[in-house]
Amino acid sequence: MIAMMSGYGCIKMEDEYIRRHHRHEIRDNQCSSSLVKHIKAPVHLVWSLVRSFDQPQKYKPFVSRCIVQGDLEIGSVREVNVKSGLPATTSTERLELLDDEEHIFGMRIVGGDHRLKLNKANYTSLATTSCNELSMELVGFGLIVGVMDYSNLAHNSYINLVHCSFSNMQNYSSIVTVHPEIIDGRPGTLVIESFVVDVPDGNTKDETCYFVEALIKCNLKSLSDVSERLAIQDRTEPIDRM
Numbered sequence: 396m397i398a399m400m401s402g403y404g405c406i407k408m409e410d411e412y413i414r415r416h417h418r419h420e421i422r423d424n425q426c427s428s429s430l431v432k433h434i435k436a437p438v439h440l441v442w443s444l445v446r447s448f449d450q451p452q453k454y455k456p457f458v459s460r461c462i463v464q465g466d467l468e469i470g471s472v473r474e475v476n477v478k479s480g481l482p483a484t485t486s487t488e489r490l491e492l493l494d495d496e497e498h499i500f501g502m503r504i505v506g507g508d509h510r511l512k513l514n515k516a517n518y519t520s521l522a523t524t525s526c527n528e529l530s531m532e533l534v535g536f537g538l539i540v541g542v543m544d545y546s547n548l549a550h551n552s553y554i555n556l557v558h559c560s561f562s563n564m565q566n567y568s569s570i571v572t573v574h575p576e577i578i579d580g581r582p583g584t585l586v587i588e589s590f591v592v593d594v595p596d597g598n599t600k601d602e603t604c605y606f607v608e609a610l611i612k613c614n615l616k617s618l619s620d621v622s623e624r625l626a627i628q629d630r631t632e633p634i635d636r637m
């Protein structure tokens with residue numbers, strides 16, 4: 396009974412946070428969705444990672460390098476380099492929201508260099524890049540054709556799993572909020588990330604959402620791993636060494 400009540404309470408809180416902080420204007424040709432992650436680390440640790448606009452590589456597994464010109468403030472622009480194997484090499488992103496009181500972070504993709512053209516027929520080679528249990532299969536020109544748990548699948552069955560192919564992120568913007576919660580009697584964090592993006596010609600809303608959600612799931616999984624590692628370090632580090 397108590398578990399049910401608290402479960403229900405959790406869902407209600409998420410809905411309330413989304414209603415309050417994750418409002419996007421969604422046009423006809425766009426898709427939007429939100430993802431939730433529960434992290435066993437205190438809010439201040441998670442927030443310190445999320446808010447570091449100049450160092451997304453601290454937790455984002457696909458980012459290799461990031462440069463910000465000038466001071467960190469709303470309107471700051473970062474140039475992000477993406478690891479090889481993905482359908483982009485750089486992404487230019489603008490800081491839209493940074494609220495240290497309410498723990499709200501927002502960014503918008505304003506440019507980038509996308510080296511491929513969408514072409515579902517051009518399967519030439521296959522590469523994989525893994526994100527723990529999630530993996531992405533990148534085909535041909537860096538085209539993403541599917542994201543799934545393939546740990547117990549044969550290599551040659553990937554090609555049947557064409558979920559999505561899509562080359563750039565037009566009008567992408569996202570909001571991340573972090574909220575304190577208690578997990579197993581310890582301070583934990585509820586993270587909510589929402590986004591809106593244009594649906595490219597030749598793709599459906601579902602395909603587009605699926606692709607973006609897969610990338611965000613990787614980012615949130617990695618945010619959770621890094622935060623939980625830092626939390627354990629914090630707990631075991633003697634005070635006099637800090």
Ligand code: A8S
Binds near residue numbers: 477485611
């Ligand atoms: C983020 C969210 C996303 C980043 C995407 C969705 C991206 O960095 C990657 C691959 C792409 O094809 C697009 O908050 C882009 O980072 C990993 C380069 C923008």
